[in-house]
Amino acid sequence: MARKVKRKATGVRRAANSRSRASKARAATRQGKGVVNSALSALPISQQQLQGTFLVLILAGALAAAWFVARAAGVPALMEQQIAASAGSAGFQMRNIDLTGVERMNRLKVYEEVMEHRGTPMPMLDLAAIRTELKRMPWVAEARVSRQLPDKLVIDIQERTPHAVLVKPDRLVLIDRNGVELDPIAEKDAEGMLRISGAGAAKQIDSLDHILAAAPALQPQIASAHRIGERRWNIVFKTGQILALPQGEDEAAEAFIDFAKLDGLYRLLGGKATVIDLRVPDRYVFREPGRADRFASMKESAE
Numbered sequence: 001m002a003r004k005v006k007r008k009a010t011g012v013r014r015a016a017n018s019r020s021r022a023s024k025a026r027a028a029t030r031q032g033k034g035v036v037n038s039a040l041s042a043l044p045i046s047q048q049q050l051q052g053t054f055l056v057l058i059l060a061g062a063l064a065a066a067w068f069v070a071r072a073a074g075v076p077a078l079m080e081q082q083i084a085a086s087a088g089s090a091g092f093q094m095r096n097i098d099l100t101g102v103e104r105m106n107r108l109k110v111y112e113e114v115m116e117h118r119g120t121p122m123p124m125l126d127l128a129a130i131r132t133e134l135k136r137m138p139w140v141a142e143a144r145v146s147r148q149l150p151d152k153l154v155i156d157i158q159e160r161t162p163h164a165v166l167v168k169p170d171r172l173v174l175i176d177r178n179g180v181e182l183d184p185i186a187e188k189d190a191e192g193m194l195r196i197s198g199a200g201a202a203k204q205i206d207s208l209d210h211i212l213a214a215a216p217a218l219q220p221q222i223a224s225a226h227r228i229g230e231r232r233w234n235i236v237f238k239t240g241q242i243l244a245l246p247q248g249e250d251e252a253a254e255a256f257i258d259f260a261k262l263d264g265l266y267r268l269l270g271g272k273a274t275v276i277d278l279r280v281p282d283r284y285v286f287r288e289p290g291r292a293d294r295f296a297s298m299k300e301s302a303e
Helices: 010-042 047-072 075-089 107-117 127-135 202-213 216-221 249-266 291-302
Strands: 096-100 140-148 152-159 162-167 172-176 181-185 195-197 222-228 232-237 242-244 275-277 285-287
Touching: 096 107, 107 127, 107 152, 127 140, 127 152, 162 181, 162 202, 195 202, 202 216, 202 222, 202 232, 202 249, 216 222, 216 249, 232 249
Parallel strands: 096 152, 162 195, 195 222, 242 275
Antiparallel strands: 140 152, 162 172, 172 181, 222 232, 232 242, 275 285
């Protein structure tokens, strides 16, 4: 005998609810697509152009990723070395040097500094490093370095200008206005140049120049300047007379002007006084060799 199976009414409701949810999902999808399509249609480019733009961005991202991987593997460096080697094989190697701007310094020292790069492929020349090496040389104030294909290295040197002679215990040395030591100099070659000496003298060139510039008419008469105790200057004239200046740049300049006026009135240079001491303001001390002995003799004769 056949048995009847009753289905529960809840199955119909479940199916109806499922169809309702599917219907709502399709409606939401259609609405979303409609919003996206509306936004795309509002752009001032066509859909074909937009697709092309997306394609370019995708390709650019792929290339960037490939370059990053290649760089991590050292491929660009290998390619650079290969290109440089090929250029060198083709004759693009540093073989010649075009040197300009050298007048006082020894040209051979410049050649010796850069000849180690001879035979280097031109693309591999480190111009910045060569310039740094040249600027370490005492005479070189500035250097410009460039390539001139196929095989020439062009160097233009700006030399320092000798300004005075620094007197050391064992030798004479040329220095520039900043006190940079350039080269030893022979006694005969130092004639006519200002000589400076004393502890810290080379670092006070600017101060000395300021003092001497206060009375330019006296400068041709100056033979040397000696730094005393790293505080003040003694000026030695060609007559052998010594002018003791006070401490302080401005004070020394004023005293130097006063001495120039006194010399103009009384012809002190070439006179009997061997030391003119102006260290005390408004007071002039003249030292004359043998004056004390002569004064003592005159006093004894008077008695």
